[in-house]
Amino acid sequence: TAASAVAGTVKVTYATGETPAGASARTLVLGGITNGSTAETGYFVQFSTYGNTDCATSPLDTGVTTFIYTTGQAVTLTVDPALAFTIDLLAGSQVVNGVTTTVATTDGTIPFGTVTTSANAIAAHSLTVTTNAGSGYTVYTRYTQAPTNGTHPIDDLATHTNLSPGSFSAAGTEAFGYTTNDATLSAVGDGTDRFTTPASQFAAFTTTNAEVARSSAAVTSENTKVAYQVGISGTTPAGTYNNSTVIFTATPAY
Secondary structure (H helix, E strand, O other), X not given: OEEOOOOOOOEEOOOOOOOOOOOOOOOOOOOOOOOOOOOOOEEEEEEEEEOOOXXXXXXXXXXXXXXXXXXXXXXXXXXXXXXXXXXXXXXXXXEEOOEEOOOOOOOOOOOOOOOEOOEOEEEEEEEEEEEOXXXXXXXXXXXXOOOEEOOEEOOOOOOOOOOOOEOOOOOOOOEEEXXXXXXXXXXXXXXXXXXXXXXXXXEEOOOOOEEEEEEOOOEEEEEEEEEEEEEOOOOOXXXXXXXXXXXXXXXXXX
């Protein structure tokens, strides 16, 4: 029986008596008591046991304990935004989105070498992104201009755009374009990936950014491969074609 005759004092009695076993502890839980909660203030509680239910005579044990609430320790920290983006070479004979590279790249060049009307040239790079951006990232590509020899530029891949890619021209047709193996770039209106469903879908380069990789969440070392293909026709002027730079931009979304 629990009773409180004086504020701050609780008496618990067991009329028939109890002898606690010595081998293990006993726990008494008192509900309905509101402990003090003022920070930096000490509160005390005194326990006493008696041999009589009057809780006054035949004292047995007594003890005092205390507790103090502190104001608590506020935890703060700062995490800086982070983005790592690397572009690595890919050797020849690598399969990227259904096409096999015919030449190797470096980490700064796309050396197609000598191209003939009988076979298109294909090269590729490996793009890797790490970011703690909560909404992920997007990688875009563009070129400064088409590869050019004097006044003649290599034609862009006809009709196929980043939003509506398609098959690359057969050997013997002048064209330049790219593909990506990122399978998250949905086609407009149908929910399927526009570059990998079906595989080997290419788009023409432009001088404005177009997405080739993306994620909607933070990632660690997420890799995407982008391939480039070029073809020439029987009337493509002879010479060395250059003055073209392919640029990739990685943008995190915080």
